[in-house]
Amino acid sequence: MAVATPPRRSAGAERASTTARSTTLQRFLRYRPGVIGLIVLLLLALLTIIVPLVAGFDPAAADANPWARAFYAGRLSLLIAFGALLLGDGIGLLLAIVVGTSQGIGNAIGGVANALLAWPLLPIALVLLALFGPGIGSLIVVLALLRWPNAVRLVRDRLNAINDRSYVQAARALNASSGQIMTRHLLPHVLPAVAANAALGFGSLLLLEGAISFLGFGVPAGSLSWGSAVRLDGDMTSLWQIVLPGLLLTFAALCTLLIGEGLRRTTEARVRL
Amino acid sequence: MTGTVGDRALRALIAFVVAAIAIVLLLQLVPQVGGGWTTSWALQPGMSVVQIIASFLPNTLLVVLLATLISAPLATLLGTRAGIRSRAPLLDSLTLFGASLPVFWLGLMLAIVALQMGPGFLLVGEIGPTRPGTGDINQIADALLLERVLGAVLPALTLSMVGIATVSRWVRSSVRETQDRPYVQMARARGLPQQVINQRYARSASHSLSSALIRALPALVGGTIVVETVFGYPGLGWLFVQALRSNDWPIVAGLLLLLALLIAIATTLDGVVRGNARRRTYA
Numbered sequence: 001m002a003v004a005t006p007p008r009r010s011a012g013a014e015r016a017s018t019t020a021r022s023t024t025l026q027r028f029l030r031y032r033p034g035v036i037g038l039i040v041l042l043l044l045a046l047l048t049i050i051v052p053l054v055a056g057f058d059p060a061a062a063d064a065n066p067w068a069r070a071f072y073a074g075r076l077s078l079l080i081a082f083g084a085l086l087l088g089d090g091i092g093l094l095l096a097i098v099v100g101t102s103q104g105i106g107n108a109i110g111g112v113a114n115a116l117l118a119w120p121l122l123p124i125a126l127v128l129l130a131l132f133g134p135g136i137g138s139l140i141v142v143l144a145l146l147r148w149p150n151a152v153r154l155v156r157d158r159l160n161a162i163n164d165r166s167y168v169q170a171a172r173a174l175n176a177s178s179g180q181i182m183t184r185h186l187l188p189h190v191l192p193a194v195a196a197n198a199a200l201g202f203g204s205l206l207l208l209e210g211a212i213s214f215l216g217f218g219v220p221a222g223s224l225s226w227g228s229a230v231r232l233d234g235d236m237t238s239l240w241q242i243v244l245p246g247l248l249l250t251f252a253a254l255c256t257l258l259i260g261e262g263l264r265r266t267t268e269a270r271v272r273l
Numbered sequence: 274m275t276g277t278v279g280d281r282a283l284r285a286l287i288a289f290v291v292a293a294i295a296i297v298l299l300l301q302l303v304p305q306v307g308g309g310w311t312t313s314w315a316l317q318p319g320m321s322v323v324q325i326i327a328s329f330l331p332n333t334l335l336v337v338l339l340a341t342l343i344s345a346p347l348a349t350l351l352g353t354r355a356g357i358r359s360r361a362p363l364l365d366s367l368t369l370f371g372a373s374l375p376v377f378w379l380g381l382m383l384a385i386v387a388l389q390m391g392p393g394f395l396l397v398g399e400i401g402p403t404r405p406g407t408g409d410i411n412q413i414a415d416a417l418l419l420e421r422v423l424g425a426v427l428p429a430l431t432l433s434m435v436g437i438a439t440v441s442r443w444v445r446s447s448v449r450e451t452q453d454r455p456y457v458q459m460a461r462a463r464g465l466p467q468q469v470i471n472q473r474y475a476r477s478a479s480h481s482l483s484s485a486l487i488r489a490l491p492a493l494v495g496g497t498i499v500v501e502t503v504f505g506y507p508g509l510g511w512l513f514v515q516a517l518r519s520n521d522w523p524i525v526a527g528l529l530l531l532l533a534l535l536i537a538i539a540t541t542l543d544g545v546v547r548g549n550a551r552r553r554t555y556a
Contacts (some may be wrong), residue, residue, distance in 0.1 A: 026278045115288055118536050120493035121512065127525060131302055207375050211499050214377040215514055230378055239385070246378030253373035 013186035027266040041255035042247065048074035057267065073229040080136060082206040084143030089198050092146065092151025093175035099152060100159040100186070101178055109135020110156055113149035117220050121146045121208055129217040132199060140220050143205055154197050158190045203256030210249055284414040289537040296529045306317040309528060315519040321403075322527040325511065330423055333497060333508035339429035340493075344436035348485075351437065352444025356452075357471060361445075368445075371438025376496050380431040380503035387427060412445045428508075435496060436489060443485045487543040494532065 010167030029035055048071045051057075055068035095113075099106035126141050131137045162168065163186070171181050206226070212218035229245035300310075313320045334486040351368070440546035442455070451457055453474075460470050501554060516524035 036495070115291065117375070118288070118491070118531070119292075120494040122490035123529070124499055126517055126530070130520075130525075131299075157459050175472055184323065189466075203373065207373075211377050211495070215499070215502060217517070225507075226375075228378070230381060232381075242381060242385075244384070246375055250373050251377065253355070254280045254370060257369055257373055264441075 018058060024266045031262035033258045034265075035212070037255040037258030037262070041252060041259065044074065045078055047071050048078060055088070066238055066240035069193050069229065069241060070226075070248050073224040073226050073245050073269055074252070076136070076223060076225040077209055077213075077227070078205055078252070079144070080139055080209050082201055083140040084147060084205050084209075085198060085202050087140065088144035088147025089148065089151045089194065089201065092148035093194060095148065096155030097182065098145050098154045098165075099156050100184070106135075109152065113152040113156075116146075116149040117153060124210060125208065125212055126215065126217050129212065134217055134220050135221075136219060139209065139212070143208065145156065146208075147201060147205065150201060151197065154193060155190055156237050158193055159186060162186060162189055171175055181206065192263060192267045196260050196267060199263055200254050200260035203253040203260070206249060206256070207252055278541075278545055281541045285537040285541040288540070289533050292536070296418060296533065300522060300526055305519075310523050313521055313524055314470065315521040315525060316516060322339050322523045324529065325512070325524060326527050329507060331511045332425070332506065333501070333510065335421060335425045336428045336432065336497060336501070336506065336508055337493065339425055340432040340436060341362050343429060344433035348437045348440035350446055352441035353471070354446050354516060355441065356448025364441075367527075368438045368442050371434060372442065374435060374438070376431060376435055377503055379434060380428070380500050383431055384421040384504060393444040424504070424506050428504050428506050430499075431500050431503075432493070432496050436493070439492065440485050440489060443488070455493045484543060484546050487539045487546070489535070490539050494535075 006009060051071035052075075055065050057064055057068035057072050095109050099109050124147060128142045128145070134141070168181060168185050171185055176184075209218060210227035211227065213225045214231060216228075216231065219225045219228050226245045226249040230242040232242070236257045279522060282543050312318070315327060317325060318443075351364060355364040411546055430556060457473060491503060494510075497508065498513055500506070501508045501510035502514045510533075512524065516522075516528070
């Protein structure tokens with residue numbers, strides 16, 4: 001999922017940069033827990049596809065294998081969180097670039113983002129979903145709506161921090177266009193932070209989706225996600241039916257925290273350079 | 274000083290008014306079925322919204338107070354300890370695990386354990402989000418004090434587990450930052466005993482703690498909604514979910530306005546606290 005894009009560099013520079021200036025990817029690989037988190041999360045995503053197929057899972061059957069059921073539920077949770085993350089952070093990144101380049105609209109967007117950030121996400125999500133009705137599509141859209149201010153604030157802060165650096169000023173003095181400055185000099189320094197933020201955001205979206213679907217406002221009735229799988233309605237045949245989905249969700253969230261920490265470290269090293 | 278506080282209060286007031294207008298606009302989408310916007314439509318038809326919210330408020334305050342009393346000291350202690358050492362793998366992994374726990378699931382697990390302890394052990398309501406009926410609101414809100422206090426224990430415990438994990442990580446990073454501050458390096462250079470230095474860490478952590486408690490407000494509100502619903506505990510979060518489920522929009526609107534007010538107050542306080550802390554650090 002959210003792997004940081006290494007900054008563009010020529011092949012020669014790449015070879016020379018083994019110790020002092022390593023790429024973002026190399027720096028990420030150096031943080032073991034982050035790498036393990038990434039592997040486990042990918043494995044978990046793979047298992048949500050494989051396990052129900054192998055175990056012959058029937059979502060309608062009450063006495064289904066709890067493991068197959070828990071992994072099956074993960075499909076929808078991961079899909080919704082990932083969709084909302086792409087949509088929300090994509091919108092956020094675009095808006096943040098507008099914020100960073102133009103003053104007037106930028107301040108307005110920044111103000112709206114800041115005001116939204118003070119609000120807890122769950123009640124707003126519940127109100128919106130109660131108004132628009134439950135559903136996978138509406139859940140993704142609502143989560144994305146709540147997500148974008150986060151990305152805007154992060155990118156805005158980062159852009160402000162490096163906007164006055166000497167190399168940016170030098171590029172400006174050399175008459176580089178604002179688009180060139182953005183893609184060559186600003187974005188490469190912002191994207192690792194965006195990736196770290198996205199990794200953490202993926203986990204919190206998973207947890208938020210779980211809470212919403214658990215309360216019955218998220219995925220439509222009858223469909224399984226990690227949240228709706230632990231609702232106490234229907235026929236429960238074993239305790240594992242509610243223990244396992246929560247455990248898998250916890251592990252997925254833990255993985256995103258580790259990945260986020262690993263990515264954060266790469267950005268820290270960058271700032272010190 | 275007064276200028277900045279007034280300035281912040283004014284800004285918070287503007288934010289509150291904007292939020293209130295947004296809430297009113299949003300509620301124009303609601304299909305108008307019941308009567309006016311001041312009385313309940315479905316849960317307790319005809320009863321004043323203010324009265325209903327006021328009768329549920331004490332229960333939520335009890336849960337939040339209890340959770341804060343449990344989590345604030347523990348979070349400070351753990352966060353400071355983890356921050357002082359350069360490496361604290363056990364504490365780090367414990368808090369990481371705690372921060373990844375889904376509140377609704379953790380609450381459910383605790384509820385199941387409580388159910389094993391015997392009927393009605395620390396539980397006042399029915400467990401789970403599927404509680405169908407509305408019940409008599411008055412009866413629920415007027416439950417015995419002892420029953421309310423006992424019922425608040427498990428929700429508060431669930432909330433504080435997640436709270437400790439999150440807040441202690443903030444405290445830890447603030448203590449780590451403090452280690453590089455000149456006055457701490459100075460203290461170390463003077464050869465002051467570690468205990469004295471630790472006290473200075475703790476003081477710095479306590480500054481960030483008050484700010485952290487305000488920063489934790491959004492998570493606390495979300496957590497209260499989930500936890501109260503899981504345990505069927507009659508507080509504002511439970512009321513919110515029930516009102517949404519039965520399309521009782523005046524109650525929803527009232528609760529959202531209350532939340533907007535709370536946020537306005539919290540952001541003002543946060544600004545004041547941070548301003549004070551900054552002054553002290555750089556003075």
